[in-house]
Amino acid sequence: MPGQEAQQIIERADASLLEIIDHVLNQGVVVTGDVMLGMANVDLIYLGLSVVLCAADRVKQPKAPE
Amino acid sequence: MLRVLPCGSLVAAVSDVSGAPPLQEWSIREHEQTVRRLAESVDAILPARFGSVIPDEHVLVQLVESREAELRQALELVEGREQMTLRVYGEASPVPELPVEIEAEEGGVLGPGARYLARKMGARAREQLVTELESVRPQLAPLVRAERIQRHSTPPLIASVYHLIERGQSTRYLEVLNGNAHGDPPVRIIASGPWPPYAFARWEWL
Numbered sequence A: 001m002p003g004q005e006a007q008q009i010i011e012r013a014d015a016s017l018l019e020i021i022d023h024v025l026n027q028g029v030v031v032t033g034d035v036m037l038g039m040a041n042v043d044l045i046y047l048g049l050s051v052v053l054c055a056a057d058r059v060k061q062p063k064a065p066e
Numbered sequence B: 001m002l003r004v005l006p007c008g009s010l011v012a013a014v015s016d017v018s019g020a021p022p023l024q025e026w027s028i029r030e031h032e033q034t035v036r037r038l039a040e041s042v043d044a045i046l047p048a049r050f051g052s053v054i055p056d057e058h059v060l061v062q063l064v065e066s067r068e069a070e071l072r073q074a075l076e077l078v079e080g081r082e083q084m085t086l087r088v089y090g091e092a093s094p095v096p097e098l099p100v101e102i103e104a105e106e107g108g109v110l111g112p113g114a115r116y117l118a119r120k121m122g123a124r125a126r127e128q129l130v131t132e133l134e135s136v137r138p139q140l141a142p143l144v145r146a147e148r149i150q151r152h153s154t155p156p157l158i159a160s161v162y163h164l165i166e167r168g169q170s171t172r173y174l175e176v177l178n179g180n181a182h183g184d185p186p187v188r189i190i191a192s193g194p195w196p197p198y199a200f201a202r203w204e205w206l
Helices: A002-012 A017-026 A042-059 B024-040 B057-066 B068-078 B110-129 B136-142 B170-178
Strands: B002-009 B010-016 B081-089 B144-154 B157-166 B188-195
Touching: A002 B157, A017 B024, A017 B188, B002 B057, B010 B057, B010 B068, B057 B068, B081 B170, B136 B157, B136 B170, B157 B170, B170 B188
Parallel strands: none
Antiparallel strands: B002 B010, B081 B157, B081 B188, B144 B157
16 A cells, blocks of 8 residues: 555655655646646655654764765 | 747747646656756756646747747856755744835725735735755855745744755755754754755746
8 A cells, every 4th residue: 555655654764765855756846737647645755754853863873964 | 748839038948748737756756856857967957746647739939929028037056056955853932023115095094905905915024934954054054045935833843944056056055054954853854955946946926
């Protein structure tokens, strides 16, 4: 099920993948209305992202950006 | 396979698909890598959101042409530039109430509509404040060409800040960021990038 897939991605994701997910899913040009055939679980993923970005910060030592 | 679709005076990079992309790690990474390769090969790019699917070329061409002026403006902003992303963690500082001047109606009393507008403008202005960045903002200012801010209601993640900088300046940007205090603990700022300018392509097409 799409919701389970999304949750599994978030639970397995490291910090770098979470950043990728946030950029490609939360930003960018959006085509809405009748022509939008996107993913039904985008909002669910984003809500999960904010929580997981916080959780990742709690368990990982911040490293110097490269 | 990607191909270029002329849309008036602009072009779109598209691929033919049978439906929305699968929501899996490999497809998300593939999309990001594709956008990154395209960004490296052009001076200006507006990434589309993952999962955006159009029924046919004609619809896309019409959409792009109908928004050409706005798209050109956005492309001019991101030309030769890239994005740095900051995640601000900590306990949110109180955001001050910002005075918003609304002309009083005749008689000196604001009507309900004006009061609503004042509240909304104040809330929007507060949304754009990230006081936790104030200790480093003056040093970053010479490098930042544009800024987008998204506050969060999920502590300890306080806000996401997106900075548009000239391409090739990310090392300098990070040197400046790491060389300046990030406010009193427990505020932490974690930077990533450079990215293609995702946050500066947030256009909603109705």
